[in-house]
Amino acid sequence: MIKPEIVSQLQKITGKEGVLTAKEDLNAYSYDGTTTWTHMPDVVVLPTTTEQISRVLKLANENKVPVTTRGAGTNVSGGSIPIKGGIVLCTVKMNKILDINKTNLTATVEPGVVLQNFNTALAKEGLFYPPDPQSFLGCTMGGTVAENAGGPYCVKYGVTKQYLLGLEVVLANGYVMKVGGVTVKNRTGYELVMLFTGSEGTLAVITKITVRLLPMPAASKTMMAVFDDMIAGGQAVSNIIGSGVVPAKSAFVDNFVIRRIEQMTPMGLPLDANALMLLMDDGNPAAVETDTQQIVDILKKSGAKEVKIAKDADEAAAYWKMRSAGFAAVFGAAHTVLAEDVAVPRDKLAEFIKKLGEISERTGFFIQYLGHAGDGNLHPSIFTDIRKEDEFARAQAAMGEIFRAALSLGGVLSGEHGIGLEKQRFLKEAMDPVALDLMKKIKGILDPNNILNPGKIWEEEGA
Ligand SMILES: Cc1cc2nc3c(=O)[nH]c(=O)nc-3n(C[C@H](O)[C@H](O)[C@H](O)COP(=O)(O)OP(=O)(O)OC[C@H]3O[C@@H](n4cnc5c(N)ncnc54)[C@H](O)[C@@H]3O)c2cc1C
Numbered sequence: 338m339i340k341p342e343i344v345s346q347l348q349k350i351t352g353k354e355g356v357l358t359a360k361e362d363l364n365a366y367s368y369d370g371t372t373t374w375t376h377m378p379d380v381v382v383l384p385t386t387t388e389q390i391s392r393v394l395k396l397a398n399e400n401k402v403p404v405t406t407r408g409a410g411t412n413v414s415g416g417s418i419p420i421k422g423g424i425v426l427c428t429v430k431m432n433k434i435l436d437i438n439k440t441n442l443t444a445t446v447e448p449g450v451v452l453q454n455f456n457t458a459l460a461k462e463g464l465f466y467p468p469d470p471q472s473f474l475g476c477t478m479g480g481t482v483a484e485n486a487g488g489p490y491c492v493k494y495g496v497t498k499q500y501l502l503g504l505e506v507v508l509a510n511g512y513v514m515k516v517g518g519v520t521v522k523n524r525t526g527y528e529l530v531m532l533f534t535g536s537e538g539t540l541a542v543i544t545k546i547t548v549r550l551l552p553m554p555a556a557s558k559t560m561m562a563v564f565d566d567m568i569a570g571g572q573a574v575s576n577i578i579g580s581g582v583v584p585a586k587s588a589f590v591d592n593f594v595i596r597r598i599e600q601m602t603p604m605g606l607p608l609d610a611n612a613l614m615l616l617m618d619d620g621n622p623a624a625v626e627t628d629t630q631q632i633v634d635i636l637k638k639s640g641a642k643e644v645k646i647a648k649d650a651d652e653a654a655a656y657w658k659m660r661s662a663g664f665a666a667v668f669g670a671a672h673t674v675l676a677e678d679v680a681v682p683r684d685k686l687a688e689f690i691k692k693l694g695e696i697s698e699r700t701g702f703f704i705q706y707l708g709h710a711g712d713g714n715l716h717p718s719i720f721t722d723i724r725k726e727d728e729f730a731r732a733q734a735a736m737g738e739i740f741r742a743a744l745s746l747g748g749v750l751s752g753e754h755g756i757g758l759e760k761q762r763f764l765k766e767a768m769d770p771v772a773l774d775l776m777k778k779i780k781g782i783l784d785p786n787n788i789l790n791p792g793k794i795w796e797e798e799g800a
Contacts, residue, residue: 339379339423343400347382347424350392355430357381366407366425367418370472372673373723374415374758378405378425385430387505387513387544394542394788395511397424403791406538408449408480411472413676414757416484416537420792426542428479434458435545443502443519445547448479465553467494469586470753471661479543484755485535489586489615489660492578492711494551496753498534505545506533509784519547532779537755538790540783557585557619558629559653562641564612567591567706571687573614573639574711578683580635582628586617587711588660594707597666598659606659607643614641615656616711663707664716670705671720673729675736677759679743680714680752692742693717700735714752737763756794764795 348356357363358380368375384390397404403423410417419425431447434455438444439462446455452466452473459466469488470476476486482504487496503517517523517530533541564570570589577584590598590613595606606613614636618628629646636644647653668674681689690706697704708715717739721732740750740763750760750767764773773795780787 339402340400343396343402344380346396347380347393350396351382351384351389355383355385355389357383366410366427369410369415369417370413371415371418371676371759372668373675374418374420376418376420377422378419379422381425381427383427383430387507390426390507390542390544391511391513393424393426394507394509397788398510398786401786401788404542404788405790406479406483406542408477408483409451409472409475411476412480412484412754412757413678414484414537414751414755414759416755416757416790416793418758420758423788428477428542431544432477437462437464437550439464441519442550442552443547444550445519445545446478447545448477448482448543450478452476452478452481459550460553463553464550466500466548466550467491468497468500471664473661478546482534482543482546483536483538484753487709487712487714487753489588489617489657489709489711491709492587493583493585493619498531500548500550501530501534501546502549503545503547504530504533504543506541506543508541509786509789513544514541517547521549535755537757537793539780539793540789542789554585554619556622556625557617557653558625559615559617559647559656560629560632560636561645561647561656562614562616562636563607563610563643564614564641565610566640567612568687568690569640570612570614571690573636573641575684575686576639577616577632577635578711580631582618582631584616584628584632584711585619586657587615588707588709589614590660590663590707591705593670593703593705594663594666597670598662601666601669602662604655604659610642613659615660617653617657660707667705667707667718671722673721673723673732674718675721675732676716676718677736677739678714678716678752678754679740679748679750680712681743681746681748683711683713685746685748686713686715689715689743689746689748692746693739696735696738696742700731700738702732702735704735704739709752712752713748741766758793761794761796
């Protein structure tokens, strides 16, 4: 339990309006996008400036109070759960776009800027920031950096880390540090920007973010392909990329998601399709025409029963809305949803999907999946109920098999959601022990009192 005098000092730093202590308020910060983790903070702090964050961290560090940074809390790895109590430091009030520079193609934002708001502001200038986690309506820029998030656009454009030029971060002792800069090229010492990217709130609080931008592509076309067979769908993506065309976006959903979406928001999707694949090509109009034709030909040769090209921007937007509704469709499907996130090399996707079928048969759990596909990233989900101890343990063991299957194909434990609490018990199997030890040593240097998001990423000794 946090001492009342620390709460009073927090109130002095941010003003009383920036500190929440009522149980109902704390409850709203006790969970995230997972359905398995929850823990109450002792207090929530809503700072408005870097200086306030610096003072909060200095106070917390001197008193060894845990601090869990939170953006919108949409992560699905338990990352923003204050598992050790203490302070939740929520950045949503720091939501200013500080600069958009059309000549340099850069922008600087505060961490609480919502991704969709950022892209709306950029669109007015004919600009575009590609990393597009499908939580873009709510997730914050700080959260996307701390998770190194990516979405369907990553096939062609990459993920958050490919766009970061500079960061302002506040270290555990309150020191405000700038790393990187605003130039496109920068070869000054170690890549410290990357150190904080994907660090899940364990190394520092990110308070300013400078990113590079792209001009909005002049044209785009979206295609939807219907497959009888998920494995053929997976192979089709490899065939397209192998042919030398890299679509801007790609994603697919299975029959379960198609039916759930049609139940919740009817869109006229083909209910009998086993797999729907969405692809988008973008660039200059002439190139988009030829690429689209080539993609359609390969989809058909790879076994697509039907391929539709969206006739206009509205139809294309409806297809992609279906993809972004996929997670919501899955999460509402059971009391507890183990929704995972693994990535395999792109040319192993079909083999991985086959292995998922085998695991499902062996364990008796239905495995639902949706994914970005073109990047080898897939989200297999198992429906269970945490209240049924035995079933839940079996579901977790089945998930373990899924992780091991991905690793056996040269894949990784997380494509985008991070490790958080959710996957730490598998980390030892997925990482070189010396690399794991190096991570712990870096944490020890930057945060010797272990106040920043303690209990995350790796299992603590004896836990
Ligand atoms: C429906 C849905 C769809 C999703 N789709 C995708 C997807 O396609 N791709 C993808 O990558 N992810 C996806 N996610 C996961 C999630 O939205 C992303 O990880 C997102 O980047 C989290 O942003 P947030 O603002 O909600 O961060 P939070 O959930 O609040 O925090 C995430 C982590 O970052 C840390 N953190 C947050 N802000 C800061 C900061 N300023 N400084 C330091 N650490 C910080 C937190 O401590 C925590 O560890 C999805 C989630 C949902 C619910």
